[in-house]
Amino acid sequence: xxxxxxxxxxxxxxxxxxxxxxxxxxxxxxxxxxxxxxxxxxxxxxxxxxxxxxxxxxxxxxxxxxxxxxxxxxxxxxxxxxxxxxxxxxxxxxxxxxxxxxxxxxxxxxxxxxxxxxxxxxxxxxxxxxxxxxxxxxxxxxxxxxxxxxxxxxxxxxxxxxxxxxxxxxxxxxxxxxxxxxxxxxxxxxxxxxxxxxxxxxxxxxxxxxxxxxxxxxxxxxxxxxxxxxxxxxxxxxxxxxxxxxxxxxxxxxxxxxxxxxxxxxx
Numbered sequence: 630x631x632x633x634x635x636x637x638x639x640x641x642x643x644x645x646x647x648x649x650x651x652x653x654x655x656x657x658x659x660x661x662x663x664x665x666x667x668x669x670x671x672x673x674x675x676x677x678x679x680x681x682x683x684x685x686x687x688x689x690x691x692x693x694x695x696x697x698x699x700x701x702x703x704x705x706x707x708x709x710x711x712x713x714x715x716x717x718x719x720x721x722x723x724x725x726x727x728x729x730x731x732x733x734x735x736x737x738x739x740x741x742x743x744x745x746x747x748x749x750x751x752x753x754x755x756x757x758x759x760x761x762x763x764x765x766x767x768x769x770x771x772x773x774x775x776x777x778x779x780x781x782x783x784x785x786x787x788x789x790x791x792x793x794x795x796x797x798x799x800x801x802x803x804x805x806x807x808x809x810x811x812x813x814x815x816x817x818x819x820x821x822x823x824x825x826x827x828x829x830x831x832x833x834x835x836x837x838x839x840x841x842x843x844x845x846x847x848x849x850x851x852x853x854x855x856x857x858x859x860x861x862x863x864x865x866x867x868x869x870x871x872x873x874x875x876x877x878x879x880x881x882x883x884x885x886x887x888x889x890x891x892x893x894x895x896x
Contacts, residue, residue, distance in 0.1 A: 649688040654731055656683030657698045664736055665708040666757075669813045673708060678736040684727035697724040709734060709759055711770050711809075718763035729764040738774075738812055744828055744835040745842075751830030757812055760803075773803045774815045778823025779839070780876055783847035795843065798823055798850065798876040800857055805869040818860035822853045822874075850876045854887040862893050869893065 660680040668674035682698040701721045707713040718730040738757040741750055758773035778798050786793035800819035804810065820826040825843035828835065848856070854874040861870040871890040878885055 651688045652686035654683040655686050655693050656681065656731070657695055660699065660702060662702065662734075664734065666736065666738065667708070667710070667811070669811045674738065676736045676738060678709075678734040680735075681731075681733040682721060683731045684721060684725045685729040686727070693725055693727075697721070700724065711768065714759065714761040714770065715763065715768040718761055718768065719766075722763060729762065731763075732759075732761045734759045740813065740816065742828055742830070744831055746834040746838045747832040749830045749832055749835070751828065753827075753829045755812075755816055758803075769805070771803050771805055772810060772812065772815065773801070774812060774819065776800045776802070776816050776819035777827040778820055778853070779825040779827055779843050780850070780853060781824045781843050781847040783849055783852075785880075786844065786847050793844065793847065794878075794880045795824070796876050796879040797827065798853060798874060800853065801873045801875070802857065802861065803871045804861060804867050806864075806866040807868055808866050810864070810866050814864065815861075818864070819857055821860060822848075822856035824848050850874050850885045850887045854889050858889040858891065862891065864893075867893055 658681045660682070662678050662680050664676050664678040665673050666676060680702065682702065684693060686693050698721065701717060701724055705713070705717045705720070707716070714732060718732055721727070721730040721732075735756065735758045737754045739752050739754050742753050743750060756775040758771075760771040760773065762769040776799070778800055779795060780798045781793050781795045800822055802815050802819060804815060824846045825839050828839065831839060853876075854872055857872045857874065858870070861867050861872060869892050871888065873888045874886065876885040
């Protein structure tokens, strides 16, 4: 028996839903895509993203058309930016007859560091994200980074006859802004908030410098989140941020954490 032509095939997704409730978000997760992002030093940087795409679904539709998300992404071949993301989400709304569309791109972003004393070079990778929600012709755009820093415990330093415990700490920033903000801006704010930045490559003279500098600048997780929030508040273009700091404690079996979320008034 000959197969049915595509035009004759039943569109099951448009059948009535057995439970007529609207779905806030439905779509596909963990698509992988080569990606071009902006790089402050080189202009652009090539990376690989993990992509989530979704739309809202009215109560009277049984399902959405998952293949159309992949088709939209296949037809979208641009540098990731606010305008290109708006174009992608607008196209998804049209293809899926949706009122709202959502996308998340998670990708590693690389900076070439210089070690503080020897000047030795090493690539440092930072997990980054771009999140977009599109509704009624308006794009809500959020940029995110996850930056490791070193922290030394002020309490441990104050009460110990010798040394103090230190740990690697993660500074996770989400930011909304007017105009354009470099990923490097957010990374630099995060790295300044800890006792010391974390480096890929350290020679002996670098390790001595980093250790002594960090111990001269001890910081609780509360200090780190406040310092990062201050830096984000003072940025000329940032209008909202959420910063979460998690310290992977070296003498405890748990982490310490602190969060600040704030809107920033701009003139």
